[in-house]
Amino acid sequence: MAGLPLLLPRGAGRALVAGRALLAALRPCPRRGCGEAAALRAMGFSQEQARRLQGLQPRLGPERREAVAAQLLLLGLSAEAALALLEQSPELLRLPTEQLRERAEELRRLGLDGGRLERALSRCPQLFAVPRKRLAAAVRLLRERCLFTAEQLREVLGTCPAVLLEEPCSLHHHFQYAYFRMGVRQKEMVKARLFQMPFAELRNRHIFLERRGLYETPHKGQIQTNNPKLKDILQLSEKDFLASLACSTLEEYEVFKKLLAREEAEEGKEEEVDALYADEDDELYSERSKTAPE
Structure with a gap:
């Protein structure tokens, strides 16, 4: 009806005003002397923030910096967070703004919305540039092979966004080790x-505890164990881990890691020799088959 005000959802008004301000900031300014700094100030950057932003990728034109900065603000990042992200990874200024927008939408569909998205991008700005197939493969692995629920996946991505950069085989091996060797289930992993x-550090700590008789792999179907909590194994500093869980010294732990590395190297050599002998046996069998009388 004419004359009635347009009703918008709560918060939509502020977003609309902010969007208009950003669009206005990107338009050429008719006033003489209105340059890049003024445009950045109009977006909400302080004078100092605008100066620091102008110093990033100086070979790029000002329009490029303004467009990327505006896109990050439209994604919900604050001016401070956007600047910190670009200072941490100035190569983002070379990415198309459409790619930034599409990747943010993909991450939102995975449950990284609001502050979760900002924190994930701040911790792992490479998420903007990782190939879409790599991202999809990691998500599919976590859901279909590691069997994390949608809520657990959202928590994993919110706290450990770098998992989306991992090779699927490495990520799966990490999960399988915790699940089968350590007897830890998805809920505790999250x-x-x-x-x-x-x-590598997870394995070092686990085997160190195991060889000191302080960790036992649960039997199938066993629920209650006296093993240390995974959270304590992972989140304690090395000093506290050795003092409170392993009841050992740093010197002992360093010697153990060197011996373990030597064991792994020797096992690797043995596997190579076994594989070589297996290949030679196959070749010998093949030659005998060819020369055997019919």
């Missing part, structure tokens, strides 16, 4: 933030 610790 709570402990399993994927935040590099696999």
Whole structure:
């Protein structure tokens, strides 16, 4: 009806005003001397923030910096967060703004909305540039092979966004080790933030506890164990891990890691020799088959 005000959802008015302000900031300014700094200030950057932003990728034109900065603000990042992201990864200024928008939408569909999206991008700005197939493969692995629920997946991506950059085979191996060797289930993995610790360090800590008689792989169907909590194994500093869980010293742990690395190297050599002998046996069998009388 004419004359009645347009009703908008709560918060939509602020977003509309912000969007108009950004669009206005990107239009050429008719006033003489209205340059890049003024456009950035109009978007909401302070004078100091605008100066720092102008210093990024100086070979790029100002329109490029303005467009990317505006897109990050439209995605919901604050001026401070957008600047921090671009200072951490200035190569993002070279990405098409459409790619930034589409990737943010993909992450939102995975449950990273609001503050979760901002935190994930701040921790792992490479998410903007990772190939879509790699991202889809990681998500499919976590859902279909690791059997994380949708809510658990959202929590994993929110706390450990770098999992989307991992090769699926490495990611699966990380999960399988915790599940089968350590007897940990998905709920505890999510709570402990399993994927935040590099696999090599997880394995070092687990085997160290195991060989000291402080960790036992649960039998199939066993629920209650006296093993340390995964959260403590992962989140304690090395000093606290050794003092409170392993009851050992840093010197002992360093010696153990060197010995374990030597064991792995020797096992690798043995596997190579076994594979070589297997190949030679196959070749010998093949030659005998060819020369055997019919």
